[in-house]
Amino acid sequence: MKDLNPFYLLYKRIIPELVLMVRLLAIYLIISNESPFLGNQGGGRFLPIIGFLEDLGTDWQYNMAVHIMYYVGILILLFSSFVRTGCLLAGLSFIIGTISCQTCISVAHLFVACVFVCTALSNRETGSALIRYQLIVLYLGADLNKAFDMDWWNGASMETLLAVKHQIPAYLTLAGIFPPMLLSQMVGISVIVLQFGIAIALLKRNWLVYAMIMGAMLHLPMVLLMHMTFGPFVMALVLAYSSLLHWPKQLRYQADIHSSFLVKLLKILDFNDQVMILNSETSPGSFKRWFRTFIDFLTHPAILLSIVVLSAGLIRYGFYVLLVIVVLFIFYIKVWKNRSRIEQSGPGPLLFQ
Amino acid sequence: MTSSAIRKWIPGLIFLFAQIANNIYELGRDTRTLSWSPHTTQVHYHISAYKNGLALPKEAVEARYGIHATEWEVHAAGNLKRLVDTAEARHHNHPDSVLIRYSINNHPTQTYLWLQNINKNEGSQSFLPTL
Numbered sequence: 001m002k003d004l005n006p007f008y009l010l011y012k013r014i015i016p017e018l019v020l021m022v023r024l025l026a027i028y029l030i031i032s033n034e035s036p037f038l039g040n041q042g043g044g045r046f047l048p049i050i051g052f053l054e055d056l057g058t059d060w061q062y063n064m065a066v067h068i069m070y071y072v073g074i075l076i077l078l079f080s081s082f083v084r085t086g087c088l089l090a091g092l093s094f095i096i097g098t099i100s101c102q103t104c105i106s107v108a109h110l111f112v113a114c115v116f117v118c119t120a121l122s123n124r125e126t127g128s129a130l131i132r133y134q135l136i137v138l139y140l141g142a143d144l145n146k147a148f149d150m151d152w153w154n155g156a157s158m159e160t161l162l163a164v165k166h167q168i169p170a171y172l173t174l175a176g177i178f179p180p181m182l183l184s185q186m187v188g189i190s191v192i193v194l195q196f197g198i199a200i201a202l203l204k205r206n207w208l209v210y211a212m213i214m215g216a217m218l219h220l221p222m223v224l225l226m227h228m229t230f231g232p233f234v235m236a237l238v239l240a241y242s243s244l245l246h247w248p249k250q251l252r253y254q255a256d257i258h259s260s261f262l263v264k265l266l267k268i269l270d271f272n273d274q275v276m277i278l279n280s281e282t283s284p285g286s287f288k289r290w291f292r293t294f295i296d297f298l299t300h301p302a303i304l305l306s307i308v309v310l311s312a313g314l315i316r317y318g319f320y321v322l323l324v325i326v327v328l329f330i331f332y333i334k335v336w337k338n339r340s341r342i343e344q345s346g347p348g349p350l351l352f353q
Numbered sequence: 354m355t356s357s358a359i360r361k362w363i364p365g366l367i368f369l370f371a372q373i374a375n376n377i378y379e380l381g382r383d384t385r386t387l388s389w390s391p392h393t394t395q396v397h398y399h400i401s402a403y404k405n406g407l408a409l410p411k412e413a414v415e416a417r418y419g420i421h422a423t424e425w426e427v428h429a430a431g432n433l434k435r436l437v438d439t440a441e442a443r444h445h446n447h448p449d450s451v452l453i454r455y456s457i458n459n460h461p462t463q464t465y466l467w468l469q470n471i472n473k474n475e476g477s478q479s480f481l482p483t484l
Contacts, residue, residue: 102432102439107391110389114372118365121365125361126365137369141376142391144377149394157458
Protein backbone atom coordinates (compact mmCIF):
# COMPACT_ATOMS: atom_id res chain seq x y z
CA MET A 1 0.00 0.00 0.00
CA LYS A 2 2.93 2.32 0.68
CA ASP A 3 3.71 2.35 -3.03
CA LEU A 4 0.36 4.02 -3.78
CA ASN A 5 1.69 7.09 -1.97
CA PRO A 6 3.51 9.45 -4.39
CA PHE A 7 5.56 10.84 -1.48
CA TYR A 8 7.07 7.42 -0.80
CA LEU A 9 10.39 7.33 -2.68
CA LEU A 10 12.33 4.43 -1.20
CA TYR A 11 12.98 0.84 -2.26
CA LYS A 12 12.45 1.34 -5.96
CA ARG A 13 14.53 0.06 -8.90
CA ILE A 14 15.94 3.59 -9.27
CA ILE A 15 17.45 5.97 -6.75
CA PRO A 16 15.11 8.29 -4.75
CA GLU A 17 16.54 11.37 -6.49
CA LEU A 18 15.16 10.15 -9.82
CA VAL A 19 11.81 9.07 -8.35
CA LEU A 20 11.41 12.51 -6.80
CA MET A 21 12.45 14.29 -10.00
CA VAL A 22 10.06 12.46 -12.37
CA ARG A 23 7.15 12.72 -9.93
CA LEU A 24 7.61 16.47 -9.54
CA LEU A 25 7.95 16.81 -13.31
CA ALA A 26 4.79 14.76 -13.85
CA ILE A 27 2.85 16.95 -11.41
CA TYR A 28 4.16 20.09 -13.10
CA LEU A 29 3.07 18.78 -16.52
CA ILE A 30 -0.41 18.01 -15.23
CA ILE A 31 -1.02 21.32 -13.44
CA SER A 32 0.42 23.36 -16.30
CA ASN A 33 -1.76 21.41 -18.74
CA GLU A 34 1.14 20.30 -20.95
CA SER A 35 0.42 17.69 -23.57
CA PRO A 36 2.41 15.37 -25.83
CA PHE A 37 0.87 17.32 -28.71
CA LEU A 38 1.40 21.05 -28.90
CA GLY A 39 -1.82 21.89 -30.68
CA ASN A 40 -3.55 20.97 -33.88
CA GLN A 41 -1.78 18.61 -36.19
CA GLY A 42 -1.29 20.94 -39.10
CA GLY A 43 -0.95 18.97 -42.27
CA GLY A 44 -2.14 15.80 -40.59
CA ARG A 45 -0.19 13.00 -38.99
CA PHE A 46 3.41 13.06 -40.00
CA LEU A 47 5.74 10.39 -38.74
CA PRO A 48 9.06 10.62 -40.54
CA ILE A 49 10.62 7.78 -38.57
CA ILE A 50 7.80 5.41 -37.74
CA GLY A 51 5.70 5.81 -40.86
CA PHE A 52 3.61 2.68 -40.35
CA LEU A 53 1.76 4.44 -37.51
CA GLU A 54 0.22 6.79 -40.08
CA ASP A 55 -2.18 4.05 -41.14
CA LEU A 56 -3.39 3.18 -37.64
CA GLY A 57 -6.95 4.32 -36.98
CA THR A 58 -8.32 7.80 -37.48
CA ASP A 59 -6.49 10.92 -36.30
CA TRP A 60 -8.90 11.18 -33.36
CA GLN A 61 -8.27 7.57 -32.31
CA TYR A 62 -4.54 8.00 -32.71
CA ASN A 63 -4.46 11.19 -30.63
CA MET A 64 -6.61 9.58 -27.97
CA ALA A 65 -4.30 6.54 -27.81
CA VAL A 66 -1.24 8.78 -27.32
CA HIS A 67 -3.03 10.82 -24.64
CA ILE A 68 -4.12 7.65 -22.85
CA MET A 69 -0.54 6.37 -22.97
CA TYR A 70 0.61 9.67 -21.44
CA TYR A 71 -1.95 9.74 -18.60
CA VAL A 72 -1.54 6.03 -17.81
CA GLY A 73 2.23 6.56 -17.66
CA ILE A 74 1.83 9.51 -15.31
CA LEU A 75 -0.55 7.55 -13.06
CA ILE A 76 1.82 4.56 -12.91
CA LEU A 77 4.89 6.62 -12.09
CA LEU A 78 3.03 8.59 -9.42
CA PHE A 79 1.05 5.87 -7.72
CA SER A 80 3.01 2.64 -7.99
CA SER A 81 6.45 1.17 -7.51
CA PHE A 82 6.72 0.66 -11.31
CA VAL A 83 8.17 4.12 -11.79
CA ARG A 84 10.30 3.10 -14.76
CA THR A 85 7.33 1.62 -16.64
CA GLY A 86 5.37 4.84 -16.08
CA CYS A 87 8.35 6.90 -17.25
CA LEU A 88 8.69 4.81 -20.39
CA LEU A 89 5.01 5.29 -21.30
CA ALA A 90 5.07 9.03 -20.55
CA GLY A 91 8.38 9.48 -22.38
CA LEU A 92 7.26 7.55 -25.46
CA SER A 93 4.00 9.49 -25.60
CA PHE A 94 5.99 12.74 -25.71
CA ILE A 95 8.35 11.42 -28.39
CA ILE A 96 5.47 10.11 -30.53
CA GLY A 97 3.53 13.35 -29.93
CA THR A 98 6.52 15.41 -31.00
CA ILE A 99 7.06 13.57 -34.25
CA SER A 100 3.39 12.91 -35.00
CA CYS A 101 2.78 16.28 -36.56
CA GLN A 102 5.10 18.76 -38.16
CA THR A 103 3.72 21.74 -36.28
CA CYS A 104 4.28 19.97 -32.94
CA ILE A 105 8.06 19.72 -33.24
CA SER A 106 9.41 21.10 -29.98
CA VAL A 107 12.80 20.74 -28.40
CA ALA A 108 11.25 21.50 -25.00
CA HIS A 109 8.84 18.58 -25.20
CA LEU A 110 11.53 16.35 -26.65
CA PHE A 111 13.71 17.11 -23.65
CA VAL A 112 10.87 16.17 -21.28
CA ALA A 113 10.52 12.91 -23.23
CA CYS A 114 14.24 12.19 -22.94
CA VAL A 115 14.26 12.86 -19.19
CA PHE A 116 11.46 10.32 -18.77
CA VAL A 117 13.09 7.75 -21.06
CA CYS A 118 16.52 8.14 -19.41
CA THR A 119 14.85 7.55 -16.05
CA ALA A 120 13.09 4.50 -17.48
CA LEU A 121 16.46 3.14 -18.59
CA SER A 122 18.18 3.92 -15.27
CA ASN A 123 18.78 1.54 -12.40
CA ARG A 124 20.69 1.41 -9.11
CA GLU A 125 23.95 0.88 -11.02
CA THR A 126 23.58 3.93 -13.26
CA GLY A 127 22.13 6.15 -10.51
CA SER A 128 21.39 9.56 -12.01
CA ALA A 129 24.26 9.40 -14.52
CA LEU A 130 22.02 8.90 -17.56
CA ILE A 131 20.30 12.21 -16.76
CA ARG A 132 23.74 13.81 -16.55
CA TYR A 133 24.71 12.32 -19.92
CA GLN A 134 21.36 13.43 -21.34
CA LEU A 135 22.21 17.00 -20.35
CA ILE A 136 25.62 16.65 -22.01
CA VAL A 137 23.99 15.36 -25.21
CA LEU A 138 21.49 18.24 -25.10
CA TYR A 139 24.17 20.92 -24.79
CA LEU A 140 26.60 19.31 -27.25
CA GLY A 141 23.81 18.79 -29.80
CA ALA A 142 22.59 22.37 -29.45
CA ASP A 143 26.18 23.64 -29.62
CA LEU A 144 26.90 21.60 -32.74
CA ASN A 145 23.91 23.17 -34.51
CA LYS A 146 25.11 26.64 -33.54
CA ALA A 147 28.81 26.12 -34.21
CA PHE A 148 28.12 25.09 -37.83
CA ASP A 149 25.87 28.10 -38.41
CA MET A 150 27.83 31.22 -39.39
CA ASP A 151 24.93 33.41 -38.21
CA TRP A 152 25.75 32.46 -34.63
CA TRP A 153 29.32 33.69 -35.07
CA ASN A 154 28.50 36.94 -36.84
CA GLY A 155 25.55 37.86 -34.60
CA ALA A 156 22.78 37.64 -37.24
CA SER A 157 20.92 34.90 -35.37
CA MET A 158 20.81 36.65 -31.99
CA GLU A 159 20.10 40.01 -33.62
CA THR A 160 17.07 38.50 -35.37
CA LEU A 161 15.87 36.73 -32.24
CA LEU A 162 16.26 39.56 -29.72
CA ALA A 163 16.15 42.77 -31.76
CA VAL A 164 13.92 41.95 -34.75
CA LYS A 165 11.57 39.20 -33.58
CA HIS A 166 11.06 40.03 -29.90
CA GLN A 167 12.22 43.66 -30.01
CA ILE A 168 13.22 43.56 -26.36
CA PRO A 169 13.52 47.17 -25.16
CA ALA A 170 16.33 46.48 -22.65
CA TYR A 171 18.34 44.63 -25.27
CA LEU A 172 17.76 47.33 -27.90
CA THR A 173 18.93 50.00 -25.44
CA LEU A 174 22.04 48.04 -24.51
CA ALA A 175 22.79 47.18 -28.14
CA GLY A 176 22.63 50.89 -28.98
CA ILE A 177 25.76 51.48 -26.89
CA PHE A 178 27.81 49.15 -29.09
CA PRO A 179 28.58 49.27 -32.81
CA PRO A 180 25.86 47.56 -34.91
CA MET A 181 25.63 43.79 -34.39
CA LEU A 182 28.53 43.71 -31.92
CA LEU A 183 26.39 42.89 -28.87
CA SER A 184 24.49 40.20 -30.78
CA GLN A 185 27.79 38.77 -31.96
CA MET A 186 29.15 38.71 -28.40
CA VAL A 187 25.95 37.11 -27.08
CA GLY A 188 25.94 34.50 -29.86
CA ILE A 189 29.56 33.50 -29.29
CA SER A 190 29.01 33.52 -25.50
CA VAL A 191 26.12 31.07 -25.90
CA ILE A 192 28.31 28.73 -27.96
CA VAL A 193 31.11 28.93 -25.38
CA LEU A 194 28.73 28.52 -22.42
CA GLN A 195 26.98 25.48 -23.87
CA PHE A 196 30.30 23.83 -24.57
CA GLY A 197 31.53 24.75 -21.08
CA ILE A 198 28.45 23.22 -19.43
CA ALA A 199 28.87 19.97 -21.38
CA ILE A 200 32.52 19.76 -20.30
CA ALA A 201 31.77 20.65 -16.67
CA LEU A 202 29.10 17.95 -16.51
CA LEU A 203 31.69 15.35 -17.49
CA LYS A 204 33.58 15.80 -14.23
CA ARG A 205 31.68 15.00 -11.05
CA ASN A 206 33.16 17.74 -8.88
CA TRP A 207 32.47 20.45 -11.48
CA LEU A 208 28.70 20.02 -11.20
CA VAL A 209 28.24 23.27 -9.25
CA TYR A 210 30.04 25.20 -12.00
CA ALA A 211 27.94 23.51 -14.67
CA MET A 212 24.87 24.72 -12.76
CA ILE A 213 26.23 28.28 -12.56
CA MET A 214 26.86 28.31 -16.30
CA GLY A 215 23.41 26.80 -16.86
CA ALA A 216 21.85 29.63 -14.83
CA MET A 217 23.90 32.19 -16.80
CA LEU A 218 22.68 30.69 -20.07
CA HIS A 219 19.00 30.07 -19.39
CA LEU A 220 17.80 32.57 -16.80
CA PRO A 221 18.62 35.73 -18.82
CA MET A 222 16.62 34.20 -21.69
CA VAL A 223 13.66 33.66 -19.34
CA LEU A 224 13.85 37.30 -18.24
CA LEU A 225 14.45 38.77 -21.69
CA MET A 226 11.96 36.70 -23.65
CA HIS A 227 9.36 36.31 -20.87
CA MET A 228 8.94 32.61 -21.44
CA THR A 229 10.10 29.30 -20.05
CA PHE A 230 9.89 27.52 -23.43
CA GLY A 231 6.96 25.35 -22.39
CA PRO A 232 8.04 22.76 -19.84
CA PHE A 233 11.74 23.14 -20.74
CA VAL A 234 13.02 25.31 -17.88
CA MET A 235 11.19 23.32 -15.21
CA ALA A 236 12.39 20.02 -16.67
CA LEU A 237 15.92 21.40 -16.80
CA VAL A 238 15.88 22.61 -13.18
CA LEU A 239 14.53 19.25 -12.02
CA ALA A 240 17.07 17.34 -14.13
CA TYR A 241 19.93 19.32 -12.59
CA SER A 242 18.43 18.84 -9.12
CA SER A 243 18.34 15.06 -9.58
CA LEU A 244 22.14 15.11 -9.83
CA LEU A 245 22.36 16.34 -6.24
CA HIS A 246 22.27 14.07 -3.23
CA TRP A 247 18.82 13.83 -1.62
CA PRO A 248 19.34 13.81 2.18
CA LYS A 249 17.91 10.72 3.84
CA GLN A 250 17.51 12.52 7.17
CA LEU A 251 16.47 16.00 8.23
CA ARG A 252 16.95 16.83 11.93
CA TYR A 253 14.64 19.01 13.96
CA GLN A 254 16.41 21.51 16.21
CA ALA A 255 14.12 23.13 18.78
CA ASP A 256 16.26 26.28 19.03
CA ILE A 257 15.97 27.25 15.36
CA HIS A 258 13.00 25.40 13.81
CA SER A 259 9.26 25.78 14.12
CA SER A 260 7.93 22.74 15.99
CA PHE A 261 4.49 23.19 14.42
CA LEU A 262 5.83 23.12 10.89
CA VAL A 263 8.15 20.19 11.58
CA LYS A 264 5.30 18.18 13.09
CA LEU A 265 3.24 18.94 10.02
CA LEU A 266 6.11 17.76 7.82
CA LYS A 267 6.43 14.65 9.99
CA ILE A 268 2.81 13.77 9.23
CA LEU A 269 3.67 13.98 5.51
CA ASP A 270 6.94 12.11 5.99
CA PHE A 271 6.67 8.64 4.44
CA ASN A 272 10.40 8.09 4.02
CA ASP A 273 11.48 8.40 7.68
CA GLN A 274 13.31 11.51 6.65
CA VAL A 275 12.26 13.86 9.47
CA MET A 276 14.15 13.14 12.73
CA ILE A 277 12.64 14.57 15.91
CA LEU A 278 15.06 13.57 18.69
CA ASN A 279 14.01 16.39 20.97
CA SER A 280 10.23 16.76 21.21
CA GLU A 281 10.54 20.13 22.92
CA THR A 282 8.13 22.63 21.35
CA SER A 283 9.29 25.98 20.12
CA PRO A 284 7.46 29.29 19.64
CA GLY A 285 6.38 30.15 16.14
CA SER A 286 7.83 33.14 14.33
CA PHE A 287 8.41 34.09 10.73
CA LYS A 288 12.14 33.61 11.21
CA ARG A 289 11.67 30.06 12.53
CA TRP A 290 9.18 29.19 9.80
CA PHE A 291 11.56 30.48 7.16
CA ARG A 292 14.52 28.60 8.66
CA THR A 293 12.47 25.42 8.85
CA PHE A 294 11.41 25.89 5.23
CA ILE A 295 15.03 26.29 4.15
CA ASP A 296 16.43 23.42 6.24
CA PHE A 297 13.62 21.05 5.27
CA LEU A 298 13.57 22.16 1.65
CA THR A 299 14.31 18.66 0.37
CA HIS A 300 11.21 17.24 2.05
CA PRO A 301 8.96 16.04 -0.81
CA ALA A 302 6.01 18.09 0.46
CA ILE A 303 8.03 21.32 0.40
CA LEU A 304 9.49 20.51 -3.01
CA LEU A 305 5.97 19.87 -4.29
CA SER A 306 4.81 23.23 -2.94
CA ILE A 307 7.73 24.94 -4.72
CA VAL A 308 6.84 23.23 -7.99
CA VAL A 309 3.20 24.32 -7.63
CA LEU A 310 4.35 27.86 -6.77
CA SER A 311 6.66 27.90 -9.81
CA ALA A 312 3.83 26.72 -12.07
CA GLY A 313 1.73 29.62 -10.76
CA LEU A 314 4.54 32.14 -11.30
CA ILE A 315 5.01 30.88 -14.86
CA ARG A 316 1.26 30.81 -15.53
CA TYR A 317 0.81 34.44 -14.46
CA GLY A 318 4.07 35.71 -15.94
CA PHE A 319 6.02 36.51 -12.75
CA TYR A 320 9.33 35.57 -14.35
CA VAL A 321 11.48 37.90 -12.23
CA LEU A 322 10.14 36.29 -9.06
CA LEU A 323 10.68 32.83 -10.57
CA VAL A 324 14.31 33.63 -11.35
CA ILE A 325 14.82 35.04 -7.83
CA VAL A 326 13.39 31.84 -6.29
CA VAL A 327 15.63 29.63 -8.46
CA LEU A 328 18.76 31.66 -7.67
CA PHE A 329 17.95 31.81 -3.95
CA ILE A 330 17.48 28.04 -3.71
CA PHE A 331 20.65 27.52 -5.72
CA TYR A 332 22.59 29.80 -3.36
CA ILE A 333 21.21 28.23 -0.17
CA LYS A 334 21.30 24.59 -1.17
CA VAL A 335 24.07 24.33 -3.77
CA TRP A 336 26.54 27.19 -3.58
CA LYS A 337 26.78 27.21 0.24
CA ASN A 338 27.29 23.43 0.22
CA ARG A 339 29.57 23.34 -2.80
CA SER A 340 32.58 21.84 -0.99
CA ARG A 341 30.43 18.97 0.29
CA ILE A 342 28.85 18.44 -3.13
CA GLU A 343 32.29 18.41 -4.77
CA GLN A 344 33.55 15.84 -2.27
CA SER A 345 30.56 13.51 -2.20
CA GLY A 346 29.79 13.74 -5.91
CA PRO A 347 26.31 13.39 -7.30
CA GLY A 348 26.34 9.68 -8.07
CA PRO A 349 28.06 7.02 -10.13
CA LEU A 350 29.45 7.66 -13.55
CA LEU A 351 30.45 5.17 -16.23
CA PHE A 352 33.51 7.17 -17.20
CA GLN A 353 35.32 8.67 -14.23
CA MET B 354 33.04 -2.99 -13.29
CA THR B 355 31.59 -6.46 -13.86
CA SER B 356 29.97 -7.53 -17.13
CA SER B 357 26.52 -7.57 -15.49
CA ALA B 358 27.06 -4.00 -14.28
CA ILE B 359 28.12 -2.93 -17.77
CA ARG B 360 24.96 -4.52 -19.22
CA LYS B 361 22.87 -2.20 -17.06
CA TRP B 362 24.36 0.79 -18.85
CA ILE B 363 23.82 -0.46 -22.39
CA PRO B 364 20.14 0.51 -23.05
CA GLY B 365 20.66 4.04 -21.75
CA LEU B 366 23.87 4.53 -23.70
CA ILE B 367 22.23 3.27 -26.91
CA PHE B 368 19.44 5.81 -26.40
CA LEU B 369 21.95 8.63 -25.91
CA PHE B 370 24.17 7.62 -28.84
CA ALA B 371 21.07 7.42 -31.07
CA GLN B 372 20.40 11.07 -30.25
CA ILE B 373 23.98 12.04 -31.12
CA ALA B 374 23.82 10.11 -34.40
CA ASN B 375 20.48 11.73 -35.32
CA ASN B 376 21.83 15.15 -34.42
CA ILE B 377 24.79 14.68 -36.77
CA TYR B 378 22.50 13.25 -39.48
CA GLU B 379 20.12 16.23 -39.30
CA LEU B 380 23.02 18.68 -39.45
CA GLY B 381 23.44 17.77 -43.11
CA ARG B 382 19.75 18.34 -43.94
CA ASP B 383 17.65 21.48 -44.25
CA THR B 384 14.99 20.21 -41.81
CA ARG B 385 15.04 19.74 -38.04
CA THR B 386 12.84 17.08 -36.41
CA LEU B 387 14.44 15.42 -33.37
CA SER B 388 17.61 17.48 -33.43
CA TRP B 389 18.74 19.51 -30.42
CA SER B 390 18.40 22.85 -32.15
CA PRO B 391 16.24 25.08 -29.94
CA HIS B 392 15.60 28.46 -31.59
CA THR B 393 18.80 28.01 -33.59
CA THR B 394 17.36 29.56 -36.74
CA GLN B 395 14.80 32.35 -36.97
CA VAL B 396 12.80 32.08 -40.18
CA HIS B 397 10.21 34.76 -40.96
CA TYR B 398 7.86 33.48 -43.62
CA HIS B 399 4.70 34.16 -45.55
CA ILE B 400 2.74 31.40 -47.27
CA SER B 401 0.33 32.15 -50.07
CA ALA B 402 -1.60 29.73 -52.25
CA TYR B 403 -3.18 30.40 -55.65
CA LYS B 404 -6.09 28.81 -57.51
CA ASN B 405 -7.18 29.90 -61.00
CA GLY B 406 -4.96 32.93 -60.71
CA LEU B 407 -6.51 34.11 -57.45
CA ALA B 408 -4.89 34.04 -54.02
CA LEU B 409 -6.69 31.86 -51.49
CA PRO B 410 -7.88 33.65 -48.34
CA LYS B 411 -5.42 33.69 -45.45
CA GLU B 412 -7.83 31.60 -43.37
CA ALA B 413 -7.92 28.87 -46.03
CA VAL B 414 -4.12 28.73 -46.13
CA GLU B 415 -3.92 28.53 -42.34
CA ALA B 416 -6.55 25.78 -42.18
CA ARG B 417 -4.78 23.79 -44.88
CA TYR B 418 -1.30 23.86 -43.36
CA GLY B 419 -2.14 24.30 -39.68
CA ILE B 420 0.16 27.28 -39.17
CA HIS B 421 -0.18 31.04 -39.43
CA ALA B 422 0.18 32.38 -42.96
CA THR B 423 2.77 34.91 -41.73
CA GLU B 424 4.84 33.96 -38.71
CA TRP B 425 8.21 32.91 -37.37
CA GLU B 426 9.47 29.34 -37.73
CA VAL B 427 12.13 28.55 -35.14
CA HIS B 428 13.57 25.29 -36.38
CA ALA B 429 14.52 25.37 -40.06
CA ALA B 430 13.22 26.74 -43.36
CA GLY B 431 13.13 23.18 -44.68
CA ASN B 432 10.38 22.36 -42.17
CA LEU B 433 8.05 24.79 -43.98
CA LYS B 434 8.76 23.22 -47.35
CA ARG B 435 8.22 19.76 -45.90
CA LEU B 436 4.94 20.87 -44.35
CA VAL B 437 3.59 22.12 -47.68
CA ASP B 438 4.86 19.05 -49.57
CA THR B 439 3.33 16.53 -47.17
CA ALA B 440 0.07 18.45 -46.77
CA GLU B 441 -0.38 18.60 -50.54
CA ALA B 442 0.54 14.93 -50.88
CA ARG B 443 -2.36 14.06 -48.55
CA HIS B 444 -5.03 16.64 -49.33
CA HIS B 445 -7.26 16.77 -52.36
CA ASN B 446 -8.44 19.86 -54.21
CA HIS B 447 -4.94 21.26 -54.53
CA PRO B 448 -4.23 24.89 -55.22
CA ASP B 449 -2.43 25.54 -58.51
CA SER B 450 0.62 26.80 -56.67
CA VAL B 451 1.89 27.53 -53.19
CA LEU B 452 4.51 30.19 -52.63
CA ILE B 453 6.59 30.44 -49.47
CA ARG B 454 8.59 33.62 -49.06
CA TYR B 455 11.00 33.37 -46.20
CA SER B 456 13.92 35.13 -44.67
CA ILE B 457 16.46 33.26 -42.55
CA ASN B 458 17.93 35.36 -39.74
CA ASN B 459 16.85 38.56 -41.47
CA HIS B 460 18.87 37.78 -44.59
CA PRO B 461 17.43 38.57 -48.06
CA THR B 462 14.15 36.86 -48.78
CA GLN B 463 14.11 33.54 -50.61
CA THR B 464 11.21 31.75 -52.21
CA TYR B 465 9.97 28.21 -52.48
CA LEU B 466 7.32 27.35 -55.04
CA TRP B 467 5.11 24.27 -55.00
CA LEU B 468 3.28 23.63 -58.27
CA GLN B 469 0.46 21.15 -58.82
CA ASN B 470 1.42 18.21 -61.06
CA ILE B 471 4.87 19.62 -61.59
CA ASN B 472 7.90 18.70 -59.61
CA LYS B 473 8.56 21.12 -56.83
CA ASN B 474 10.89 23.96 -57.68
CA GLU B 475 13.43 25.29 -55.28
CA GLY B 476 13.34 29.06 -55.53
CA SER B 477 16.63 30.78 -55.95
CA GLN B 478 17.58 33.95 -54.11
CA SER B 479 14.79 36.34 -54.98
CA PHE B 480 14.82 40.06 -55.57
CA LEU B 481 12.14 40.66 -52.99
CA PRO B 482 13.03 43.09 -50.23
CA THR B 483 14.21 41.74 -46.89
CA LEU B 484 11.34 41.22 -44.46
